[in-house]
Amino acid sequence: MSIEGQFQLQKGKFKLDVDLKAPVEGVTALFGPSGSGKTTLLRLIAGLELDSKGSLKIGEEIWQDDQEFLPAHKRRIGYVFQEDNLLPHLNVKGNIEYGWKRSSEKGTTKSLQQAIELLGIEELLSRKPATLSGGERQRVAIARALATRPKLLLMDEPLAALDRSRKEEILPFIDSIHRNLEIAVIYVTHASDEIARLADHLFLMENGRFIANGKIDNMLTRLDLPLSHSDEAESIVDADVREYDATYKLNYLDCAAGRFTVSGNQLRIGESVRLRIAARDVSLTLEPPRNTSILNIFPATVDKLMPKGGSQMTVRLKMADHLLLSRITRKSVDNLGLREGDIVYAQIKSVAVFS
Amino acid sequence: MFSEPDLIALSLTLKLALLSTFILLIVGTPLAWWLTVSRWPLKFVVETVIALPLVLPPTVLGFYVLIALGPNGPIGGFMELIGARSFAFTFSGLVFGSVLYSLPFVVQPLQNAFQAIGSRPFEVAATLGASPLDRFFSVAIPLAKPGFITATALGFAHTMGEFGVALMIGGSIPGETKVASIAIYEHVEALEYDRAHLLSLTLLAFSFIVLAIVYSSRRRFSLIPS
Numbered sequence: 001m002s003i004e005g006q007f008q009l010q011k012g013k014f015k016l017d018v019d020l021k022a023p024v025e026g027v028t029a030l031f032g033p034s035g036s037g038k039t040t041l042l043r044l045i046a047g048l049e050l051d052s053k054g055s056l057k058i059g060e061e062i063w064q065d066d067q068e069f070l071p072a073h074k075r076r077i078g079y080v081f082q083e084d085n086l087l088p089h090l091n092v093k094g095n096i097e098y099g100w101k102r103s104s105e106k107g108t109t110k111s112l113q114q115a116i117e118l119l120g121i122e123e124l125l126s127r128k129p130a131t132l133s134g135g136e137r138q139r140v141a142i143a144r145a146l147a148t149r150p151k152l153l154l155m156d157e158p159l160a161a162l163d164r165s166r167k168e169e170i171l172p173f174i175d176s177i178h179r180n181l182e183i184a185v186i187y188v189t190h191a192s193d194e195i196a197r198l199a200d201h202l203f204l205m206e207n208g209r210f211i212a213n214g215k216i217d218n219m220l221t222r223l224d225l226p227l228s229h230s231d232e233a234e235s236i237v238d239a240d241v242r243e244y245d246a247t248y249k250l251n252y253l254d255c256a257a258g259r260f261t262v263s264g265n266q267l268r269i270g271e272s273v274r275l276r277i278a279a280r281d282v283s284l285t286l287e288p289p290r291n292t293s294i295l296n297i298f299p300a301t302v303d304k305l306m307p308k309g310g311s312q313m314t315v316r317l318k319m320a321d322h323l324l325l326s327r328i329t330r331k332s333v334d335n336l337g338l339r340e341g342d343i344v345y346a347q348i349k350s351v352a353v354f355s
Numbered sequence: 356m357f358s359e360p361d362l363i364a365l366s367l368t369l370k371l372a373l374l375s376t377f378i379l380l381i382v383g384t385p386l387a388w389w390l391t392v393s394r395w396p397l398k399f400v401v402e403t404v405i406a407l408p409l410v411l412p413p414t415v416l417g418f419y420v421l422i423a424l425g426p427n428g429p430i431g432g433f434m435e436l437i438g439a440r441s442f443a444f445t446f447s448g449l450v451f452g453s454v455l456y457s458l459p460f461v462v463q464p465l466q467n468a469f470q471a472i473g474s475r476p477f478e479v480a481a482t483l484g485a486s487p488l489d490r491f492f493s494v495a496i497p498l499a500k501p502g503f504i505t506a507t508a509l510g511f512a513h514t515m516g517e518f519g520v521a522l523m524i525g526g527s528i529p530g531e532t533k534v535a536s537i538a539i540y541e542h543v544e545a546l547e548y549d550r551a552h553l554l555s556l557t558l559l560a561f562s563f564i565v566l567a568i569v570y571s572s573r574r575r576f577s578l579i580p581s
Contacts, residue, residue, distance in 0.1 A: 048478055072481040073489075079482035084475050089497045098493070099483030148483065 001025070001151070001184060005064075007044045007054035016040050016208035022201060024058075024152065024184040027174075029195045029216075031188075032205030038188040041205070042154050045186065046079050047072035058151060073102075078145025078153040078183075083161045085141035086129035093125040096144045103148035112147045118180060119143040119173050135166035142173060146181060153177065153185045159194065174198060175354065192227060196220060196234050196276050197354055221316055221323040223306040228314055228325060233279040235325045241267040251353075256320035261295040262351050274354045279314065279325035281349040286336055288345050296348040300324065302340050305333065317346055361554055363530050364538035368558075371446070371534060372514040375453040379461040379510045380503075382454065387465035388491060406463070408456050413519025420452045421524050444526040449534075452520040460509040468502020469495055501572065508569040512562050 005020040016037045022028060030038040043049045045056065047063065047070060056064040063070045078099075086095050096112065105111040116122055119139045129137060138158050145153055158174070159167045175198060178185055187198060195202060195216065203213040204225060212225055220227055221235050239255035244266045251267045253260040253275070260275060267273065289297060300317035308314050313333050315326040324346060338344070357365065390402060408416055424442040425431045430451075431441050442448035476498060480490045496503075518536040525532030527541070535554050542551035 046482055048481070071486075072478070073484050073486050075482075077482055079479070081475070081479070085479060087476055087479060087494065089494075089500075098480070098485075102484035102489075144483070154482075 001059045003028075003045075003056075003058055003152075003186075005045065005054065005056040007041065007052055007056075009040060009044065009049060009052050009054075011040070014040075014208060016044075018205075018208070018210055020203070020210075022203070022213065024186070024201075026178045026200035027185045027187050027198045028201045028203065029187045029189060029199035030203050030205055031192070031195050031199075032190065034190060036205040037208040038190075038205050039156050040208075042079075042156050042186065042188050045152070046077055046154055047075050048079075076148075076151040078148060078150035080138070080141045080145055080153070080155045080158045082157045083134070083137075085144075086132075086137055088129050091126055091128050092121065092132070092140050095129070095140060096125075096147055099144050100147040105147065105149050111149050114181075115143040115146040118146065118176065133166070134162050135169050138162065138170055139173065142170075142177075146177065146183070149181075150183060153183050155185060155187045157188055157190070160189070160191070171197060192230060192232055196236055197274070217323065221325055223304055223314060223316060228279075228306070228316075229308055231280075233314065233325050233327065235277050235279070235323060237275045237277065237322050237324070239273060239275055241269050241271045241273060244269065253353075255322065257298050257300075257322050258320075260348075260351060262353055264353065267353065276352040276354065277324060277348055278350070279327035281351075282317075282324060282326035283347045283349070284315065284317075284326055284328060284332070284336065284338070284344045285347065286342075286344060289347060292347065294347045294349060296351065298346050298348070300344055300346045302338055302342045302344055304340060305338065317344070319346065357553065358550065360529055360533075361535075361538055361550060364533050364535045365554070365557065367446075367530065367533065368515055368535040371449060371453060372511050374450055375457060375514040376461075376507060376511045378450065378454050379457055379514075380507065383458060383461035383465055383506065383510075384496075386458075387462045388469055388495060390462070390466050391469040406459050409459050413456060413517060414523055416456055417452060417520040417523025420448075420455060420520065424448050424451070424524065443524065444528060444532060446531050448524050449521060449532050452524045453514045453517060456517055456520045457510045457513045460513045461506040464502045464505040464509065465499060468499035468505075471502075472498045504572055505569050508565050512565045515558065515565075516562060 001024050003020060003022055003024045007016060007018055009016040014037070018041060030041060032038055040049065044052050054064060062068060063075055087098060090098060096116065100106060100112050119142055121139055121143055124132065124136060124140065132140065159170060177183055189195060199216045202216050202219040204211045204219070212219065212222070217236050219225065222228060227233065237255050239253040239260055241251060242254050243252040245252065249263060251262045251264065253262060253273065298319050300319040302315060303318045303323065304316040306314045307330065311329050311331070313328055313330045315328060315338065317324045317326060326346060390398060421443060422428050423430045426435055426441060431443060434441055442451060472495065476494050477490050480494045485493060516536065518540070521532065521534050521537055525534070525537065527533045527537050535558055539551050539554045542554065
């Protein structure tokens with residue numbers, strides 16, 4: 001499915017002007033600072049902004065053009081707001097059934113049951129929204145949207161109002177949505193760790209405009225974009241789980257660049273997972289290191305060097321067809337005499353795995 | 356205890372209050388909803404007209420209603436045209452006047468309650484496939500429940516206590532338009548203080564109970580639209 005949209009909207013001093021064209025598969029993230037227009041764009045897609053000018057086509061369906069404006073209740077969407085999602089006068093079950101009863105799924109309870117199970121909220125069904133924690137409320141809101149089997153699930157910073165542990169409690173559920181249900185997700189956030197974890201495609205927004213868009217692995221490592229300069233800069237590598245070493249409790253995963261060794265719980269053999277590698281966890285040597293405790297070492301080519309300001313430097317490496325960021329000091333770059341095109345060995349100290 | 360005519364006046368008052376409150380809710384709810392959601396720039400004119408009975412002497416309102424209901428008035432003329440009985444000096448006319456007179460007491464709490472809901476629940480409902488009418492019944496009405504309690508109680512109590520309008524349009528016909536407040540006035544005129552006391556105390560107790568129900572529900576309401 002693809003999304004094609006064009007919107008202009010003036011709200012006081014703020015002006016939004018975007019031209020959106022993307023395949024919507026998996027999770028598409030809208031990322032940018034507060035006030036950049038991410039939420040407004042999401043509301044435009046949902047049909048919640050009535051004064052908008054523009055056009056919107058989802059797959060073959062026209063939702064908005066010069067003559068037509070399909071009202072929000074006729075668009076097959078799910079929408080999860082940052083907070084205050086639940087209808088306060090209905091209990092959890094009532095909330096979930098509210099959308100389901102009005103959807104084409106009402107003939108069968110399958111989508112309803114599946115949504116309740118997927119988000120693990122069986123225990124909460126008879127509770128009133130006021131008695132739920134913030135994390136529970138968001139889970140109910142997500143389940144409620146999924147029960148209607150939307151074409152498009154729009155999520156507006158669904159985790160922003162939650163603390164770190166609550167976030168961790170919900171992220172796996174969001175992860176599983178597009179894999180289990182094949183529902184395309186558009187996800188608004190200003191947290192870079194969420195995009196590295198969830199997004200397949202990324203739109204960067206600033207002052208009501210797109211400044212760049214592309215596949216997530218490219219966007220994270222583009223040195224002309226702010227993501228690669230943050231302290232939390234990271235790159236991702238998609239790999240397949242191959243083996244589990246029970247003696248050492250290690251997983252072996254293969255990607256085009258070679259074999260990763262990752263500790264932690266046993267992963268399912270054959271599963272595709274996303275590896276997240278923080279730039280500051282990647283150090284460089286010129287010789288293949290011996291006698292080192294580090295397990296993940298790969299030969300790589302220096303693709304580009306970019307000063308980060310201060311003592312730091314960002315190095316982009318090419319490892320087969322993967323791009324990897326390394327954050328080292330300027331002094332180290334000079335000591336090693338690093339230049340674009342040099343062959344180095346990347347030592348990766350830690351890897352986070354997300355399935 | 357009560358004399359026969361006084362009982363008739365009391366039951367007429369109760370009948371008037373119940374019927375008026377019922378009509379007020381039927382008319383006031385869509386009106387309050389429209390005032391909440393409309394973006395019409397001249398909406399304030401409608402709001403002002405509805406609020407007029409709050410400040411107008413009831414006799415002024417009653418006088419105009421009487422003129423309107425009379426055979427030369429717009430409503431009376433229309434009634435005559437379709438061959439119906441004129442409203443003036445009838446119970447129906449009294450109900451009509453009461454509804455106008457108590458309209459702000461019903462519309463304003465409802466409008467406040469609708470406004471207090473905010474836009475979020477409606478947006479949520481829309482994204483879940485609820486049409487505007489559906490949202491009105493499945494979101495606005497249940498969430499405005501405290502407003503409905505206030506509106507019902509105020510509309511009822513206020514209609515029960517009306518005097519000026521009833522005097523102007525009603526004309527004190529026993530069993531038809533002679534409500535309790537007018538009966539009290541006539542008792543005092545006739546120096547029948549005992550009977551005036553009894554009726555007054557009854558109305559006082561009734562109003563107290565109705566208002567106590569509202570305040571005990573501990574919902575704040577304001578008569579001035581924000």
